[in-house]
Amino acid sequence: MKVDSKIPAGVLADKWDNYKANAKLVNPNNKRKFKVIVVGTGLAGASAAATLAELGYQVDAFTFHDSPRRAHSIAAQGGINAAKNYQGDGDSIHRLFMDTIKGGDFRSREGNVYRLAQVSVDIIDQMVAQGVPFAREYGGLLDNRSFGGAQVSRTFYARGQTGQQLLLGAYQQLARQIGLGGVRLFNRSELVDVVVVDGRCAGIVTRDLLTGDITSHAAHAVVLATGGYGNVFFLSTNAMNSNVTAAWRAHRRGAFFANPCYTQIHPTCIPQSDEFQSKLTLMSESLRNDGRVWVPKNIDEKRPVDQIPEADRDYYLERLYPSYGNLAPRDISSRAAKRLVDKGHGVGPLKNGVYLDFSAAINRLGRDVVEERYGNLFEMYERIAGEDPYKTPMRIYPATHYTMGGLWVDYELATTIPGLYAAGEANFSDHGANRLGASALMQGLADGYFVLPYTISNGLAPLLGKSIPGTDHPAFKEAENEVKARYSGYVHKNGTRSPDWFHRELGKIIWDYCGMERSKEGLEKALGELPALYEEFKTDLRVTGTDEGVNQTLEKAGRVDDFFQLGMQMCQDALTREESCGAHLRVEHQTEEGEAERDDDKFCHVAAWEWTGEPMNPTRHVEELVFENAQLATRSYK
Amino acid sequence: MSHLTNLTLKVWRQNGPQDAGVFETHVIDQISDEASFLELLDVLNERLITEGKEAVVFDHDCREGICGTCSLMINGVAHGPKRATTTCQLHMRSFSSGDTIVIEPWRATAFPVIKDLMVDRSAFDRIVEAGGYITAPTGGAPDANLIPIPKPVADAAMDSAQCIGCGACVAACPNGAANLFTGAKIAHLNLLPQGQAERFKRTEAMVETMDEFFGSCTNHGECSAACPKEISIDVIALMNKDYRSSKFKNRKELSRG
Numbered sequence: 001m002k003v004d005s006k007i008p009a010g011v012l013a014d015k016w017d018n019y020k021a022n023a024k025l026v027n028p029n030n031k032r033k034f035k036v037i038v039v040g041t042g043l044a045g046a047s048a049a050a051t052l053a054e055l056g057y058q059v060d061a062f063t064f065h066d067s068p069r070r071a072h073s074i075a076a077q078g079g080i081n082a083a084k085n086y087q088g089d090g091d092s093i094h095r096l097f098m099d100t101i102k103g104g105d106f107r108s109r110e111g112n113v114y115r116l117a118q119v120s121v122d123i124i125d126q127m128v129a130q131g132v133p134f135a136r137e138y139g140g141l142l143d144n145r146s147f148g149g150a151q152v153s154r155t156f157y158a159r160g161q162t163g164q165q166l167l168l169g170a171y172q173q174l175a176r177q178i179g180l181g182g183v184r185l186f187n188r189s190e191l192v193d194v195v196v197v198d199g200r201c202a203g204i205v206t207r208d209l210l211t212g213d214i215t216s217h218a219a220h221a222v223v224l225a226t227g228g229y230g231n232v233f234f235l236s237t238n239a240m241n242s243n244v245t246a247a248w249r250a251h252r253r254g255a256f257f258a259n260p261c262y263t264q265i266h267p268t269c270i271p272q273s274d275e276f277q278s279k280l281t282l283m284s285e286s287l288r289n290d291g292r293v294w295v296p297k298n299i300d301e302k303r304p305v306d307q308i309p310e311a312d313r314d315y316y317l318e319r320l321y322p323s324y325g326n327l328a329p330r331d332i333s334s335r336a337a338k339r340l341v342d343k344g345h346g347v348g349p350l351k352n353g354v355y356l357d358f359s360a361a362i363n364r365l366g367r368d369v370v371e372e373r374y375g376n377l378f379e380m381y382e383r384i385a386g387e388d389p390y391k392t393p394m395r396i397y398p399a400t401h402y403t404m405g406g407l408w409v410d411y412e413l414a415t416t417i418p419g420l421y422a423a424g425e426a427n428f429s430d431h432g433a434n435r436l437g438a439s440a441l442m443q444g445l446a447d448g449y450f451v452l453p454y455t456i457s458n459g460l461a462p463l464l465g466k467s468i469p470g471t472d473h474p475a476f477k478e479a480e481n482e483v484k485a486r487y488s489g490y491v492h493k494n495g496t497r498s499p500d501w502f503h504r505e506l507g508k509i510i511w512d513y514c515g516m517e518r519s520k521e522g523l524e525k526a527l528g529e530l531p532a533l534y535e536e537f538k539t540d541l542r543v544t545g546t547d548e549g550v551n552q553t554l555e556k557a558g559r560v561d562d563f564f565q566l567g568m569q570m571c572q573d574a575l576t577r578e579e580s581c582g583a584h585l586r587v588e589h590q591t592e593e594g595e596a597e598r599d600d601d602k603f604c605h606v607a608a609w610e611w612t613g614e615p616m617n618p619t620r621h622v623e624e625l626v627f628e629n630a631q632l633a634t635r636s637y638k
Numbered sequence: 639m640s641h642l643t644n645l646t647l648k649v650w651r652q653n654g655p656q657d658a659g660v661f662e663t664h665v666i667d668q669i670s671d672e673a674s675f676l677e678l679l680d681v682l683n684e685r686l687i688t689e690g691k692e693a694v695v696f697d698h699d700c701r702e703g704i705c706g707t708c709s710l711m712i713n714g715v716a717h718g719p720k721r722a723t724t725t726c727q728l729h730m731r732s733f734s735s736g737d738t739i740v741i742e743p744w745r746a747t748a749f750p751v752i753k754d755l756m757v758d759r760s761a762f763d764r765i766v767e768a769g770g771y772i773t774a775p776t777g778g779a780p781d782a783n784l785i786p787i788p789k790p791v792a793d794a795a796m797d798s799a800q801c802i803g804c805g806a807c808v809a810a811c812p813n814g815a816a817n818l819f820t821g822a823k824i825a826h827l828n829l830l831p832q833g834q835a836e837r838f839k840r841t842e843a844m845v846e847t848m849d850e851f852f853g854s855c856t857n858h859g860e861c862s863a864a865c866p867k868e869i870s871i872d873v874i875a876l877m878n879k880d881y882r883s884s885k886f887k888n889r890k891e892l893s894r895g
Contacts, residue, residue, distance in 0.1 A: 051776040066697065067763050069803055070705045086783060122779070129779035131772045131832050133796040140786025158796060164704055165799060172771035179767035187760065210752060239699040273672040278680055279701050380703065383720075383727045386672075449776045498687040500680070545692040549654070550753040553683075553693050 003256065003608050003623040006410040007111035012629050013093075016115040019411070023454050024461035031056035034460050037204055037219040039191050039246055041068030043163075043170055043441060044424025045225030047448030050173035053182030055453060057460075060217060061174065061183050064190040064209060064241065064555075069171045072227055072239040073424075073444060076163025077284035077377065079145060079155035080127075080441040082120040087144050091152040093117045100439060101630045103149040103329055104404070104432020105582035105598065107259070107606070110629055111411055112429045119450040120442050124156055126449060130169040134158050145373075147437040148285055149329040149637075155438045160284050160377045166441055170448070189215075191246040192487075192558065193479045194222070194253045194420065197469045201419035205479045207487070209555060212548040214480050214487075216471035220463055221419050221456055224250060225448065228403035228425035230263065232563045232570065233515070234507025236400035237269055237282040243559040244566050247407050247426050255415040256608040256621065258408035258428035260566065261574035264435055264583050265516050266401030267333035270384055270394075271353035280399040281384055283356070284377055285437040288326045290361035290370065291394070293317050293333070295354050299344035305355065305393055316340060324637040331434045331583045331596075332637060334398035338516050339594065341397065353395035362390065398516065402440060404431040404583065405573070408608040408623075412455035413447060416608075421456065423447035428606070433582025487547045490557040495540035499556040502537045506560065506567055509533070514571050519587045523575040530571065531616055534564045565615040572609075576620060579603045600632050642730055643668050646738040647682065649694055655750050661740070671731040675718060676701060676708065678730060679741075695754035703727040703866060706802030709809070710755060711742040716806035716864040724804065724866040744809035748816070748851045759805050761851040762819060769843035770823045772832050785831050798825035800867040807861035807869075813853035818861035820848045821873035828880055838884035845881045 008019045026034065034057050038049040041063040049061040065071060083096040096117040101108060124142075128134065134156050135143040144153040158165040177183040186206065193205040195216070203218035229244035230236040251257045268283045294313045301308060316336055321328040328336075337354045346352050362370050367390060371378070378389045385395065407415050407422035409429050415422050424444040431439065469475065513519075513526035537560070545551040580589040580596035581603070589597045606623040645666040652659030664682055673681075676698050683693035699707040703724040710725045712718035718728045733739065741755065749757040787795075799822070807818035824841055827833035833840070855874060862871040 047776075054775045065699070065707065066759060067803065069763075070699055070707050072700065072705070074705050075700045075702050084782070124782045125779035126774070126776060128782040128785075129772065129774040129832055131774075131795075131827050131830050133792050133799050133826065133830065134782075136787055136789045136792040138789050140788050140792075141783050158799075161704065161800065164802075165796075168799065172766060173774070173776075175763065175766040176771045176773065178763075179769075185763075239705060240701060241699050274670045276670075276673065276677060276681060278674070278677050281702050379722075380727070383703075383723055384674075384729070386729070386731060453776070496688075498684055500684060542687060542690075544687050544690060550695050550756065551692075552695055553687060 003408065003416070003621050004410065005109060005623060006412060007109065008411065012110060012114050015111050016118055020454055023458040026457050026461050026464065028056055030464055032058060033464070034058065035060065035219040036456065037062065037217055037222045038225060039204065039223065040071065040225035040227060040426070041065070041171070041174065042071035042073035042225060042227060042424060043167055043444030044448040045071070045223070046167070046170035046174040047445050048223055048225060048423060048452045049183050050170065050177050051449055051453045052456065053177040059177070059183045060186065060219065062186045062189050062191060062206060064188060066187055068174055068185065068187070069168060071167060072242050073167040073441070074164045075239065076441055077160045077282065078286035079147065079157035079162045079438040080123065080166060081147070081154050081438040082124045082156060082442065083117055083154060084121055084124060086142055087153045089152045091154050095152065096120060096154065098630060099150050100430070100436060101432070102635055103436040104434055105596070105635055106432065106600070106604070106627065106630065106632050107581050107625065108430055108432030109625060110627060115451070116430050116443060116446050119446045122450055123442060123445045127166060127169050130173060132158060132165045132169045145286055145289055146327065148288065148327045148333070149436040157286065160286070160374060163441060166445065170445070190555065191226070192249065192483045194250045195475050195479050196253050196417055197473060197475045199418065201417045202469045202473065202475065203471065205476070205483055207483065210550055212551070214483050216476040216480055218469060218471045218476070220460055220468055221421065223421045223423055223452060224407065224426050225423040226426045228406065229566055230400045230403050232507070232567050233400040233511050234504050235272065235277065235280050235511070237266060237280050240279060243562070245559050245562045247422070248562040248566055250407060250415065250417065250420060252611050254417045254611070255420060256408035256610055257405070257569065258606050258608045259405035259573065260570040260609070261514065261577060261584050262404035262433050262582065263400060264330060264402040264404060265334040265398040267330055267337060267398050268356060268396045269399035270381065271348055271350065271397040281380070282399065282401060283381060283394065283396060285330065287356060287374060287377060290373065291326065291356040291358050292360055293326050293354055293356055295340050295345040295347060314345070321637045328637045329434060329436065335516060335585060335594065337398055348395045353397045355393040356396045357393035358389060359393070402435055404428065404433060404435055408606070412458065413451055414455065414459065419459065421452060423452055433584055487554060487558065490541060490543045490554055491545070491547050493539070493541045493543065495542045497540050497542055499541065499543065499553060499560045502533070502541065503556070503560045503563065505533055506564060510567050510570065514574050517585050517587055518574045520575065523571050526571045527568065527575070527616070530564065530568050537561070537564060568615045569609055569618055572618065573607055577603055577607065640671050641668050642671055642733060643735045645669065645733070648738065648740045650742045651694070651754055652751050654753060659751070669730055671729065673730045674701065674726060675712070675728040675730065676726050695756045697756050698726060701726040704802060706804040709744045709757065709804060711745060711809060713740050716744070716809045717866055722866055722868050744805055746808045746814040748808060748814055749805060762803050762805065762816070764851065765816065765820055765844050765847050766823065768847035769836070769840035770827070772827060773836060787831060791829055795826050795829045798822045798869060798873050801869055802867060804866065806864040806866060808852065810860040810864035811853065812858055812860065813856055815855040816848050816852040817855040817874045817877065818865060818869055818871065820844050821877035822869045824877045824880065825873040828876065838880065838887045841877065841880040842884040842888055845877065
């Protein structure tokens with residue numbers, strides 16, 4: 001099967017306008033005849049559901065949370081990029097496009113990325129109109145900050161809670177539509193299967209997390225805005241309930257999964273403090289605007305941190321990457337930290353962190369300014385680490401944060417199953433092999449507010465007057481029965497170990513062999529260990545309680561099952577991509593200085609995996625990437 | 639890093655909304671003071687599963703104090719003993735060896751218990767659906783810098799907008815009132831120039847929806863003291879002022895119609 005990205009013809013800057021000019025429309029009176037299901041209520045899902053309902057479609061929105069406002073977009077701290085050039089510092093749509101392509105290490109599509117940069121400006125207008133309280137200058141105009149991987153200040157922010165404010169904005173628009181009857185909300189409902197009839201997505205099967213009831217829902221189109229799969233690592237900055245199940249169940253029904261090995265490790269998280277830790281906490285990358293990263297030069301350093309003189313400190317990002325310094329992109333900063341910690345320069349009780357030091361900023365700007373910019377982040381750090389960052393430098397270390405890979409989609413955000421779309425972090429489309437800071441919020445809202453409403457109408461228009469399979473179709477019943485058997489199977493295994501135990505073991509394997517650095521040897525080892533552990537999971541799992549009523553242990557079992565299958569594919573993807581690019585570093589492919597070495601001749605493509613029924617044996621398809629505007633170059637932040 | 643030893647947990651167990659609940663006692667022999675409070679419950683649950691028993695049900699998600707999913711009355715205090723801190727950000731260093739810790743769900747009529755420590759907070763969503771938004775359909779927004787907003791106004795709106803919707807205010811209130819939650823959303827939107835068009839309609843609709851579900855405010859101030867985001871009780875004053883105005887303005891509008 002050929003994967004066709006369907007990039008519209010024409011020069012780059014005109015592609016999206018050309019697409020919109022030629023896209024088919026649905027008459028306002030006919031929109032109400034179409035049912036669209038949106039799964040997930042984060043930035044992408046809430047914005048898509050609200051906008052589609054405003055247009056007049058019947059929308060059913062699903063979330064496994066108690067309220068749409070809980071979606072994990074809420075935890076994004078630092079900001080959202082937009083090519084507004086309000087600072088007059090040389091920004092433009094073209095520059096945001098170039099920064100994103102370069103940041104993604106030339107592994108994303110030009111057409112998609114350019115469109116993202118174009119609609120970024122509309123997002124800010126839209127969110128301000130909704131009442132998002134972005135930071136402002138004294139004159140009342142919007143303020144910006146700079147972020148990693150860019151030399152302009154284009155990041156809009158709301159203190160350290162930008163994701164929260166944007167999500168609440170989108171949630172409020174969704175709530176308005178729920179109140180008006182345009183959207184029906186199904187909360188505490190988890191997608192457990194996708195139904196395909198005659199090659200087209202016919203709907204979904206959900207599990208009610210309060211009753212355990214399995215229900216089918218039919219629709220003309222289904223949008224998965226179900227987030228990323230970072231929790232495959234067990235320890236990550238993702239929320240505890242974030243999972244891959246929706247995307248994975250779609251994959252098993254025929255949607256290709258692209259570039260699963262592209263997982264981003266965020267450089268500024270609070271280091272792990274003990275072994276039963278349940279998750280890691282991110283400290284916004286925006287802190288690197290004013291914080292200086294360093295480690296002691298001497299690996300046996302015993303002096304208290306404030307008594308280590310300047311001469312004995314290694315400000316390694318400033319030393320290695322003088323032009324970007326502490327704002328080097330995430331993958332580069334993360335690997336630099338890992339190398340120094342591996343060499344023994346780590347700080348803290350477990351020697352597993354590096355310092356992020358604000359003393360210079362406090363001296364230069366005063367404590368008040370630093371508090372204004374980062375106050376809530378400093379408080380959060382103090383609560384978790386028990387140290388005051390105004391006095392002692394923060395300790396940070398990289399942690400899994402975001403997944404660039406995801407469901408393969410074309411220019412219309414359509415998966416390889418007609419009628420099934422993927423948006424936000426759930427798709428793979430815009431960030432290539434590495435995402436720049438403050439671009440996730442941008443992409444989620446771009447997809448939901450400004451892309452899907454056009455592409456879904458183009459997809460629905462030809463269906464007018466045609467009937468679609470209802471939930472009484474045998475395919476729905478069959479899927480429901482499979483789901484019931486799967487969940488009752490978990491309950492009746494009567495093994496000895498909890499889903500969390502398996503999740504932790506799985507995460508260790510993935511982190512060790514498919515984390516910040518990957519090698520052929522390590523990946524092959526992982527691919528030997530994973531199927532064995534998965535077999536144990538199938539026989540030795542213990543889920544207490546029943547499959548009726550609330551059972552969080554059971555919910556977890558289903559998610560861990562899918563993480564296992566994804567984990568195997570991740571390692572295969574990493575093994576077959578014999579180059580280093582962005583967040584994917586293969587130790588066999590690096591320069592003497594440890595910088596990534598891409599192989600554009602062999603790997604300038606997207607790997608799109610097809611499910612074959614056997615997790616260890618998926619089929620790899622290739623979508624060649626064509627660069628007509630950006631020139632393939634070695635990424636340099638020196 | 640040190641350890642706490644010999645903690646006695648009294649955990650509320652309740653099978654369903656209609657069932658009677660009981661306190662179940664568990665002893666945790668040892669736990670790191672670096673552990674978070676929810677990690678303590680994780681450890682307990684892991685043990686219960688190993689023993690073939692059902693895990694304690696509790697809501698939680700981001701564990702960074704921002705999603706508002708976690709709850710818990712800890713020793714009778716919403717989100718536990720540490721000020722301005724959600725349960726997920728509470729660490730065991732706030733407790734001592736030998737402590738007895740009582741863990742209950744939010745206590746409020748408007749938040750019925752679903753199971754164990756999990757409650758239903760969807761009444762909050764109903765309040766927002768009634769008017770907690772600015773009508774701004776996608777597509778027609780003017781340039782973001784067209785309307786300058788003075789920094790103090792934007793900051794004040796942000797102070798209120800920080801509410802995470804956890805429900806601690808309701809759980810702490812002797813009347814089970816949701817005035818701090820509702821007031822925070824009203825203050826956020828009513829302070830901004832973009833929010834003026836619907837200011838009074840919004841206030842009236844939200845307050846009256848709130849009254850359908852929640853108790854009445856008698857200015858105890860427990861809500862603000864329990865709030866993990868330290869939302870000021872001033873938002874309630876603003877809400878009351880706008881509600882009073884709305885009744886006058888909307889009466890005029892009714893007489894016109």
